Amino acid sequence: GKKMDEEGFVLDLLQALYSDELSDTIKVQLLGLLQEKSGVLLNTATSVEQTVGSLTGIFQQADVDTAAFFKGQILVAITTILVARDQLVEQPELVGDFLNTLLDMVSKVNSGTDQVLRGVACECLREMEISYPGLLVRKVGHLYSMFQTENTFVGQSYMMLFVTVLKHAMQSIIQETEGTEKTQLSELLAGRVEPFKPIHLPHKVDSNTFSLQPMERGLKASTAAKGLESKELKSVISVVVEHLPLLTSPGKAFVLRQLISCVDMSPDLSASTFKSQFLNYVATTDIGLLHTVLQLKSQFGPDLLNNVDEDLLIRRLLTFANHPCVPVSQRLLCWHWLLHYTTDEQSTGEVLPAGVQGSLVSHLFPQVFDHMTEMVTKLRAISLYYATNTPPDSSLQVLIDSLVCVQKSVQQGVGGQPAQALFQALFQYYRQHHSPALTAEIQRLLLDVVLFHPTFVAHTIDLLGSVEELTPGSPMPVEILGALADHTVKSAPTDIVGDLENYMMILEKAASMTQIDPKPTVLFLLTLLQTTPLCEDGSWHRGHALLSVCAAILRNHPSTHYFKEMGDVLYTMLTLYDDLDVRDQARLYYTLLTNLSFDKLSSLLAVSADSRAHTAHSLTKLVTGGSTFPPASPVVHITQPLLQLSRVPEDPTTVLKGSKELLVDEKDLLPAYLGRIQAKSYQPAIHMKYYLHFDNEADPVYNRLYALVLKVQPNNKYAEVEDTYVSCLSREDSMKADHGCRTVTLSFQPMEPVPTDVDISCEFSTEDSKTCAVHLPALQLVFRDLFLPIPVPGAQKLQLFQQLWEHIHQQQAAEDSHDQSPESGCVESVCCLAVGAEAMDVMLGRELGPFLVKQQDDQQLIGVLLPPRHHLLMKVKSTDSTTVVTMATDSWRILPLVNTYLHGLERSGA
Numbered sequence: 005g006k007k008m009d010e011e012g013f014v015l016d017l018l019q020a021l022y023s024d025e026l027s028d029t030i031k032v033q034l035l036g037l038l039q040e041k042s043g044v045l046l047n048t049a050t051s052v053e054q055t056v057g058s059l060t061g062i063f064q065q066a067d068v069d070t071a072a073f074f075k076g077q078i079l080v081a082i083t084t085i086l087v088a089r090d091q092l093v094e095q096p097e098l099v100g101d102f103l104n105t106l107l108d109m110v111s112k113v114n115s116g117t118d119q120v121l122r123g124v125a126c127e128c129l130r131e132m133e134i135s136y137p138g139l140l141v142r143k144v145g146h147l148y149s150m151f152q153t154e155n156t157f158v159g160q161s162y163m164m165l166f167v168t169v170l171k172h173a174m175q176s177i178i179q180e181t182e183g184t185e186k187t188q189l190s191e192l193l194a195g196r197v198e199p200f201k202p203i204h205l206p207h208k209v210d211s212n213t214f215s216l217q218p219m220e221r222g223l224k225a226s227t228a229a230k231g232l233e234s235k236e237l238k239s240v241i242s243v244v245v246e247h248l249p250l251l252t253s254p255g256k257a258f259v260l261r262q263l264i265s266c267v268d269m270s271p272d273l274s275a276s277t278f279k280s281q282f283l284n285y286v287a288t289t290d291i292g293l294l295h296t297v298l299q300l301k302s303q304f305g306p307d308l309l310n311n312v313d314e315d316l317l318i319r320r321l322l323t324f325a326n327h328p329c330v331p332v333s334q335r336l337l338c339w340h341w342l343l344h345y346t347t348d349e350q351s352t353g354e355v356l357p358a359g360v361q362g363s364l365v366s367h368l369f370p371q372v373f374d375h376m377t378e379m380v381t382k383l384r385a386i387s388l389y390y391a392t393n394t395p396p397d398s399s400l401q402v403l404i405d406s407l408v409c410v411q412k413s414v415q416q417g418v419g420g421q422p423a424q425a426l427f428q429a430l431f432q433y434y435r436q437h438h439s440p441a442l443t444a445e446i447q448r449l450l451l452d453v454v455l456f457h458p459t460f461v462a463h464t465i466d467l468l469g470s471v472e473e474l475t476p477g478s479p480m481p482v483e484i485l486g487a488l489a490d491h492t493v494k495s496a497p498t499d500i501v502g503d504l505e506n507y508m509m510i511l512e513k514a515a516s517m518t519q520i521d522p523k524p525t526v527l528f529l530l531t532l533l534q535t536t537p538l539c540e541d542g543s544w545h546r547g548h549a550l551l552s553v554c555a556a557i558l559r560n561h562p563s564t565h566y567f568k569e570m571g572d573v574l575y576t577m578l579t580l581y582d583d584l585d586v587r588d589q590a591r592l593y594y595t596l597l598t599n600l601s602f603d604k605l606s607s608l609l610a611v612s613a614d615s616r617a618h619t620a621h622s623l624t625k626l627v628t629g630g631s632t633f634p635p636a637s638p639v640v641h642i643t644q645p646l647l648q649l650s651r652v653p654e655d656p657t658t659v660l661k662g663s664k665e666l667l668v669d670e671k672d673l674l675p676a677y678l679g680r681i682q683a684k685s686y687q688p689a690i691h692m693k694y695y696l697h698f699d700n701e702a703d704p705v706y707n708r709l710y711a712l713v714l715k716v717q718p719n720n721k722y723a724e725v726e727d728t729y730v731s732c733l734s735r736e737d738s739m740k741a742d743h744g745c746r747t748v749t750l751s752f753q754p755m756e757p758v759p760t761d762v763d764i765s766c767e768f769s770t771e772d773s774k775t776c777a778v779h780l781p782a783l784q785l786v787f788r789d790l791f792l793p794i795p796v797p798g799a800q801k802l803q804l805f806q807q808l809w810e811h812i813h814q815q816q817a818a819e820d821s822h823d824q825s826p827e828s829g830c831v832e833s834v835c836c837l838a839v840g841a842e843a844m845d846v847m848l849g850r851e852l853g854p855f856l857v858k859q860q861d862d863q864q865l866i867g868v869l870l871p872p873r874h875h876l877l878m879k880v881k882s883t884d885s886t887t888v889v890t891m892a893t894d895s896w897r898i899l900p901l902v903n904t905y906l907h908g909l910e911r912s913g914a
Contacts, residue, residue: 010045014038018058028074035077039084046085049094056082056098060105068118076124079106083128087135096209100202103132107143107201110162113153126161133168136214141173145193146200152243160255163247167262170240174269175216190236237270241277248281253290260296264303275304282308286320291334294324298341311359318345318359322367332375339381343388356388365389370409376421379409383429391436400441403433404449411449417457426453427463431470438475447484455491458506464488465513482519489514493528497535504538508549515556522557526569529553533576542582550577551589558593559609562602570597639767642778645699646706647733647766649748649780650741652693673800674807681795681873687723688792688871689751692785695741696733696748706776709733709768714748714780717763723753733768752785757870757898759787787901792869793854805857805867809877812892829874831896835889835903837910841882847909848880870895876902 017038021031038045038055046052063078082102086092092099109125112118133140140147147169151162173192198204206213241263248256260281267273278300285293301309301317309317324330325338343354360368368386370379386406390399407429413422430446454464468481488510492500500507511528514520529550533539538546554573563570574597577590596605680686696714698706710732716725728748738746752762764780796804815830839847848856848864857865863881870876874895881888889906893899 010047011051014045014051014055018055018062021059021062028071031074032077035081039081039088042085042088046089049091052085052089052091053095053098056085056102060102068121072118072120076121079121079124079128083131087131092136092139092205092214093209093211096205100205103129103139104202106132107203110150110165111200113150114155116156119156119158123158123161126158126165130161130165130168133165133172137172137216138176138214140169140203141176142192142198143200143203144169144173148193148240151247159247160251163244163251164255164258167244167259167266171262171265172216174237174266178269179216193236193240237266238273238277241266241273245277245281253288253293256285257290257292257296261299264299268303275300275307278304278308282313286313286317289324289330291330291337294320295337314357315359318342318357319364321345322360322364326367326371328373332378335375335378336381339378339385343381343385354384354388356385356392360389369406372409374409376410376425380425380428383407383425384432387429387432387436399437400439400445403437403442404445407449414453414460415456417459419459423460423463427460427467431467434471434480435474443478443480447480447487450484451487454488454510458503458510461506461509465509468513482517485510485514485517486520489520489525493524497528497532500532501536501538504546505549508546508553511553512549512556515553516560518560521565522561523566523569525553526557526566526573529573530569530576533573533580539576539580540582542586544583544585547577547581547583547586548589551586551593554590554593555609558597559606563597563605567597640774640776642776644701644703645781646702646778647780648697648699648741649694649764649783650697652695652747673804674811677796677804681869686873687753688795688869688873689753690785690789690792690871691749691751692783692789693747693749694783695738695745696730697738697741697745698733698735702735704735706770707735708771710770712766712768714750715765715767716750717765719760719762721754721756721758721760722762723755725750725752750783754790754871757787757790757872757874757895758901759790760785787905788851790870791852791855792871794857794867794869794875801857801867802865805865805877808867808875809892812875812877812894815894829893829895829897831893831899833891833893833899833902835891835906837887837889837906838885839882839887839910840885841887844880844882844887847912851909870898874898 017034020026020034046055059078059082063075063082066075066078068075086099086102106125106129109118109122110129112122115122129140144166147162147166151159151166154162173189177189244259244263248259251259260278264278267275267277282297282300285297288294288297297317301314321338321342325335325342327335330338342357342360345357346355368382368389370382374382383406386403390403407426410422410426410429414426430449433442434446450464450467453460464484468484471478472481492507492510511525515522515525532550538550550573554570557566557570571594574590574594578587578594581587581590596608600608696712712730712733714728714730716727718724728750730746730748733746737744762783762785764783765777766780767775767777769775794801794804812830813832816832819830837844848866852866852868855866855868857867859865863879866878866880868876868878875893876898877892879890881890891899891902893902
């Protein structure tokens with residue numbers, strides 16, 4: 005079909021918005037698509053102008069009484085497009101017209117019919133002011149008057165717009181240069197600068213026209229120099245504060261944040277302006293308001309709050325952070341504020357407030373039903389408190405007891421978040437409390453956990469690695485690893501095998517410590533290989549875990565004390581281990597052990613956390629002579645014809661496709677036979693033989709192919725076919741489908757006796773080591789290909805044929821007598837063919853000879869098994885000019901296929 009471009013799509017979308025057939029709900033969704041994808045759909049100034057013009061026309065035509073929400077969404081869409089495409093710089097007149105439309109709606113204060121629309125217009129103006137700071141500065145006085153006059157719920161939008169413009173007006177006055185005429189805030193607030201509408205934009209607008217530099221925190225300006233009259237500003241802020249109770253919680257939070265900036269910029273206004281607001285909102289349950297209260301504290305600090313107020317705020321935060329009805333994310337935010345409560349610029353990291361004393365300390369301890377992240381945060385807070393408020397070792401028991409909530413889960417073998425929380429808390433304790441008694445307690449706890457639950461070995465090693473980085477000379481890692489390694493080598497090998505990888509991690513880490521004797525570890529590895537079936541199992545992961553321990557020992561300890569034992573370990577693995585890669589790696593280590601000195605061996609196997617890839621290349625270079633390997637080439641997909649599969653002609657004298665005969669007692673022949681073929685273990689297959697040869701139009705570049713893999717695509721009517729492998733295919737031997745060409749056999753297992761087309765693909769390697777893939781022409785399995793002989797010995801075929809026919813006849817008669825549909829599938833049918841007796845005999849011998857059960861003077865009996873377990877029985881009676889075929893089958897769905905097949909024989913014999 006015709007490809008649609010962006011312009012065409014936008015045109016269709018605008019036509020849909022003009023249509024009266026679509027509901028406003030669908031139109032709003034289309035507007036949402038337009039504003040969300042405006043950056044892609046509207047890529048030229050012309051397209052933006054035309055789209056905004058069309059949307060403005062739709063806005064003017066819509067009825068405010070019935071489509072207020074739709075009209076509001078149009079305003080939002082236009083605002084988004086203009087801001088996203090930065091049209092104030094490119095098309096200021098277009099933006100000015102839209103701003104005048106918004107100002108006109110906003111000016112209708114207390115209008116009752118379009119309250120929602122006026123609220124949306126205020127929000128659009130606020131978005132424009134935020135995107136272009138100072139755009140509406142000269143309207144601030146009019147907005148001040150409007151928000152006081154508006155007495156509907158839309159007053160909140162007017163107030164939020166006003167405080168945004170007021171903050172930008174103050175920034176603009178402060179940042180005016182000495183060479184410009186000073187603008188007084190009193191003039192702006194009195195509305196004497198310019199009328200509310202229309203808006204007057206500068207003659208030349210660029211990216212710097214409406215851009216204000218962010219004010220540095222706490223920066224105060226001179227009143228005389230900058231024209232910020234504190235009296236006028238104090239009056240304005242008082243009026244705004246008086247209206248705060250009328251706003252929603254998000255509205256209050258936004259207005260307060262703007263007022264904080266205004267007071268912070270004014271040199272004479274006191275932070276006590278917000279004292280009453282602090283007292284009103286410190287007990288709020290709204291997280292947004294509480295966050296604003298904390299911003300007041302952060303911005304003004306001791307200028308606003310005394311010690312009593314500080315204590316009140318800390319108590320409120322602790323109550324909020326522990327209340328079960330507060331969402332976890334909000335509780336974590338409160339903990340974040342508590343841990344970063346101080347305003348001291350010299351303090352870095354987390355510091356608990358000094359006011360957390362006495363009974364408030366109990367709020368720091370984790371509870372059973374706390375979220376796991378919350379538990380970790382509380383444990384950090386406890387550690388911070390006792391690190392700064394108590395002498396060393398006096399808080400040891402309290403710190404350890406506070407771990408009970410997470411410790412019990414880990415001691416029961418529960419991993420995941422509880423384990424992470426416990427090990428994070430232990431490291432926090434160690435980092436903040438350099439107490440020998442606490443270090444000993446941490447060692448005891450770690451040994452208790454790991455000895456009973458080796459799954460936490462990785463957590464322990466990570467903790468010990470962090471301890472080494474924090475305190476390089478600490479004996480704690482050596483002592484813990486020594487104890488764990490000693491426990492491991494003294495355990496029975498059968499007790500170790502179940503968690504072998506985890507125990508090998510312990511031994512590998514212990515081997516990296518030069519203070520720990522490696523010989524017991526080497527002897528343990530040898531015992532492990534000799535007394536357990538590790539070598540016979542041939543696990544790749546376990547084999548490399550053992551070799552990692554050997555590499556760590558070779559890397560860190562001279563071989564003089566363990567040379568013989570290590571040689572025995574590596575020799576056992578390179579000769580007996582049932583994995584080729586493990587044997588090769590063991591052979592490499594054995595060669596290094598017996599031929600290199602310790603210094604060379606250590607430098608070669610030196611592995612650090614940031615150089616494992618480089619070391620892998622070094623080892624490879626030692627074996628192959630080069631460490632640079634080109635990346636593997638992608639698979640080349642060949643689109644032109646290359647290979648074909650052609651059927652090998654069948655030998656009419658052979659019984660088809662290897663159908664296995666079932667030995668069945670002649671007594672109860674039919675029930676026994678039906679029971680055998682209905683069993684799940686009976687899965688007859690059709691084995692088709694094909695020539696695999698090159699296509700006549702094949703590219704001569706592909707002269708010889710290697711490692712061919714034939715893949716049969718899945719089919720819902722047939723079972724999955726296994727891949728077929730061919731080692732080599734050459735053009736000289738397999739150019740034509742004849743004797744001497746490469747042959748393959750494909751085995752199909754039908755789940756229903758229906759013909760099908762089979763898609764075949766082939767992957768192979770070329771002489772230049774490229775991996776290629778190509779699709780072969782589809783194979784056709786026709787109905788005749790599904791025929792199998794009835795799988796019983798020849799002496800029983802006639803008897804089984806007769807019993808099957810009688811069985812089908814009885815089933816059909818029973819269903820006919822009850823006027824039932826053929827649920828059993830059994831049905832009889834007749835087909836007449838215009839073929840004489842002589843021609844019919846020739847065709848039957850050629851086509852159905854292997855299925856002939858008995859040939860009588862006047863008729864021939866033919867029995868066919870259709871996989872998976874259906875039958876087709878035929879009695880063929882011929883005269884000089886016609887042949888009548890009477891059929892019986894236990895699957896009535898195949899009758900159209902049988903009819904088509906027989907009439908095909910009729911045409912071939914005519």
